[in-house]
Amino acid sequence: MPKLALTNDWVKRSPSRLNMERIEAFFSGHGFTPHRHDTYAIGYTLSGVQSFRYRRAQRHSLPGNTLVLHPDEVHDGQAGTDAGFRYRMAYIEPALIQQVLGGKPLPFIAGGLSSEPRLHHAARALLCNLESVLEPLEQDDLIYDLAHALDQAAGQGVTRKALDxxxxxxxxxxxxxxxxxxxxxxxxxxxxxxxxxxxxxxxxxxxxTSPYRYITQRRLDLARAMLLAGHSLTEAALSAGFFDQSHMSRHFMQSYGVSPGRWLRRLGQS
Missing domain, CATH: 1.10.10 (Arc Repressor Mutant, subunit A)
Incomplete structure (x- = not known):
């Protein structure tokens, strides 16, 4: 991880396969505005106080907690103290969890925070090495453990309505x-x-998430890949299926809480 001054916000993305993104980040104050994405956000705070508003309440994560933000739930993020906060997070498509659970309702962790040891261990195993790409079988094993830990921590009963x-x-x-x-x-x-x-x-x-939100997120995935490859905002927007640059930027803000330009700057891409 880069040795940057604590006054500088930064995001480090791990090289990864499709369907999952892993990051480590530091924010000295305001991290991102209210937004929502169609992936799970699962991780933990490394240092400081990670504050966020989630399901109409202010939450505070400390080192030792596991954060589990459910897909399509609005949340923001900021430092809870002047020292800032540092954290690791994995953004995981629910389809990966469903490959393990096989059609059960997605596990939901009330309040977005858990102290369940099995879940914390599974999250740490998934995020312990961000410098290298996970091998396919390694990722499958980690997702398997995480899915069952989520299901256990959620403690869900059997759904009354059959899902196809x-x-x-x-x-x-x-x-x-x-x-x-x-x-x-x-x-x-x-x-x-x-x-x-x-x-x-x-x-x-x-x-x-809904089918429309799902397709919008897949278009944003394509747009982000194009931006990282050096394409302009306009090129990325049109190639990803958006009407124009402002259409893409609006959805980008809604999904990630920052503009495309600010997102690139945090990654050191511009």
């Missing part, structure tokens, strides 16, 4: 094949042979 995991997975795969065009819920319903509103309900329960 196969239909929802078919819808998710179709979305990935059509990122460059408009998709309707009726079209997804036809592809999956599932009533449109039952499909929408199942998709939200299984992946933590």
């Amino acid at each position: 995991f196969v239909a929802a997975e078919r819808a998710r795969a179709f979305i990935h094949s059509a990122l460059d065009r408009v998709i309707t819920l009726d079209e997804l319903s036809q592809v999956c042979s599932r009533d449109r509103w039952r499909l929408s309900r199942d998709f939200r329960a299984l992946y933590g």
Whole structure:
């Protein structure tokens, strides 16, 4: 990790495979504005007080806590003291968790903080080495342990309504094949042979977000990759399927709490 002055905010991204992003970051004050993304944000505070507003209450994470922010839940982030805070976080697509849980409702951790030892151990194992790419089998093992630790920590009962995991997975795969065009819920319903509103309900329960939010996030994934590769904001926006640069920037702020330009500067890309 870079040895930077404590007055400088920074973000270090780990090289990683698709479907998961791992970071370490330091913020001396305000980190990011209220936003939401369709991934789990799972990690822990290394030093300082990590304060955030989540589900209508102010929360404070200290070293030893495990943060588990549920997909599509609005949150912000800032230092709780003048010393700033440093943390590690993994952003994990719910589809990876569902590959382990096989169609159960996504585990939800009330308040976004947990002191469960098994969950803390699983999060630390996933984030212990950010300098190298995880091997495929290594990542699968870590996700397996994390998914079961999440499920245990959440302590969920059996859902009363059956969820059609196969239909929802078919819808998710179709979305990935059509990122460059408009998709309707009726079209997804036809592809999956599932009533449109039952499909929408199942998709939200299984992946933590709506089909529209899911496709928007995949477009943002593409836009971020293009920005990191040196493309302009306009090029990235149009290639990722947004109407224009301002359309992309608006969704970027809503999903990450910072503008595309500020995001690049924190990564030392501009």
